[in-house]
Amino acid sequence: MTLSQSLASFIVNTKFEDLPQDVVDFAKICILDWMGSAVAGKDLQPIKIIDDFVRDMGGAQQATLVTGGKSSVAQAAFVNGAASHIVELDDIHRGSIIHAGTVVIPAALAVAEWKNKSGRDLIEAVAIGYEVCYRIGEAVTPSHYYYWHNTATCGTFGAAAAAAKLLDLNTEQIMHTLGSAGTQASGLWEFIEDGAMSKQLHPGKATMNGVISALLSKRGFTGASQILEGRRGFFEAMSKQYDPTKITNQLGEIFKIIENSFKIHASCRHTHATMDLAIDLSNEHDLKVEDIEEVTVQTYQVALDITDNAQPNTVYASKFSLQFCTALALVKRQGGLLDFTEESLHDPVIRGLMEKVKVGVEPSIHEAYPEKWGSSLQIQLANGEIVQKQSEYPKGDPENPPTKGEMVAKFKQLASKLPEKQIQNYINDILHLEELPNVKTFFTIQHQNSFTIIK
Template sequence: MELSRYLARYSLNLQYEDLPEEVVSFTKLCILDYFGSAIAGSDKKPVQIISNLVKDMGGFEQAKLFTGGKSSVLNAALVNGSASHMMELDDIHKGSIIHAATVVIPAALAIAEWRQLSGKELITAVVVGYEVCFRIGEAVSPSHYYYWHNTATCGTFGAAAATGKLLGLTEDQAVDALGNAGSQAAGLWEFIVDGAMTKQLHTAKASMNGTMAALLAQKSFTGPKKILEGNRGFFNAMSEEHDVSRITENLGQEFKILENSFKVHASCRHTHHAIDLLIDIFKEHQPVLEEIESVEVNSYQVALTITDDADPQTEYAAKFSLQFCSALALLKGRASLEDFGEEELWDKDIRALMEKVNVHVDPAIDESYPRKWGATVTVLLKNGEKIYKQTDFPKGDPENAVTTKELLEKFIGMATIMPLQQRQALAESLMNLESIENISDLMKTL
């Protein structure tokens, strides 16, 4: 059987009643976290540019835009997929290196609102979307990740699977949807060199393209049946090595959404291990710049490939600078949304400490990636004291989990463009999503 058919059959057969309570509760947290990120990112410049383009082009008012107003389902997936990736606080899965919420949930939301589907149907579709994109991401990671942004490429499959589920595709149609999703999978890392806005376009198009693939399949538009394993398919074209077994291993016997991680710092996830450790050192010692001789950060190669930037020139670039994030965490004891502004970017003490931050690859840590996203830090003080910390799992990983209370507080803190009472009401609705009969009623609260 083709791998796409395995995934399609699983996706279409899964029912809400098959989901354990733990999965339902966790999925609602993923959706809550998505809403917080999307609301927080909705008024930022890259998102507004995409939104303004959509409004210029027009579209039937089928689904709500987080930037205001309504547009077509495809346009809603595009805009809302960009908004939720803007703040670098959206969820992440270690094994596949995918931010699933920002591509799967806006696609599923747009279809669910348009078709006036229920909260239970939305929850089931999100579980399906996460499962599909995580498995494909695991199959090609980590080699795929060097050139390709997994969230954009593998996420396209997840968006297609989730929307195909909501559209009630046949098995053959779902295979076609995955085939055409794979043919649209794209997203190169080159944008990171100059801090371009492209990262938001990655998630926007992944969400939109996956949705388009499912809608086309519903109209009998065919796609390649072996888009994953075919000779000129996704695996061979876009990864140096891949593990086909990851697609079917325990499929239907486990729920990969439970492996998902939540972010508590407003920067690239590959900086979070060091941030966690250096915040701990700040709390315990509160060292000042004049006392610090050097800071050594050891991690895995991908962390350095993405975040080794000793001189970030923009606020966004600072989120992808391990040196900046390390200095910020050690001097300020935090790395929140408010800590990545112009003032912090050019703070003299942070800049001075960045010159003392040295980053290296540790072979043992690198070997365990992506199962573990670990790091060690050593802060050497001028009095000769060495402070050492180590972690395998940044805060927010299942092995170092955040609580429901912490995620609710994160949502309230991110959705500040809404009045507090409205934020609290929306959070309550999302935490009781299974009781909502019509998703369009939920979206009216935005």
């Protein structure tokens, strides 16, 4: 079998009944977490631009937009994927470095709504989509990640897998779906140099391209049969090192969705271990900013590749500045959605403390990456005292998990602009999603710019 055939067979043969209860429960939390991020991000400027574009293009009224109204299934996936990534609170998988929720769930939800699928069908497709993109991401990580945004590239395969499952494609059609998905997989990190809006384009197009790939295959459109391992395929073109065995090892025996991590801070995940330490040390020692002489952060090289930015000039760039995030956490002792603001960006106290933050690589922490996304934080005080702490797993990792109550609380904060009844409906209905007979009733339009889940 080619790798595409192996994945296609897994996609076709995996049923809701095959999913362990912990996988079902975990998938629902992933969907709740995705929905919170999508609702929180839907009114931000880059999403408004994408939404305006989609409305100008028009489209059949097939699936609901988080921004209000409906559009074609592909364009709904586009908007909803983009919206769920922008506040930097969407889920993340360590081994593959993929934010799967932002690409898999909007693809699955759009197709499921359009095709009158059940809540069980939606959960099934989400678990399958996560599995496919995580395995491909693990196969090419870490070398792929230096230039390529894994969520955009590998995520395209996950969106395609979820859409293919819900469209009831056969193994040959799914093989072609994966071929079309892989040839469209893209997303370069260069946007980070400018703090450009491209990061929202990445998940939007990944989920849209996954849906398009499945829709084309259903109509007989063919794709490369060995898009992953072929001599001019995904692995060879986009990775210095790769391990194809990670695609098929225990495929169908374990479900990687439960390896997923959830974000507590509203910034790049590579800053989270350090932010956790900063908050802990501030609280444990009641640190005063004026008493801090020097802050030393030591972590893994990839964290510095993405977040070593001593002078962020936008709120969005500040989320990708390890120096800013460390100072913010020390000053505010938290790093939630409402902490990353223009006021914080230009706060002279935070800016002053940033100048005292030094970042570097700790060999043992670097060696443990990507299995562990750790950090070491040392703070020297004016009185000569040194306080320090090290961690291997930031809050939200499977080894340091949030409770269901904490995830519900996170959702409530992200959706806080909505009416209380609407928020409670989201929580109740997503946590009982397997009881929903038809995903078409998942959404009902309340007014032009909002929607809710109904029973």
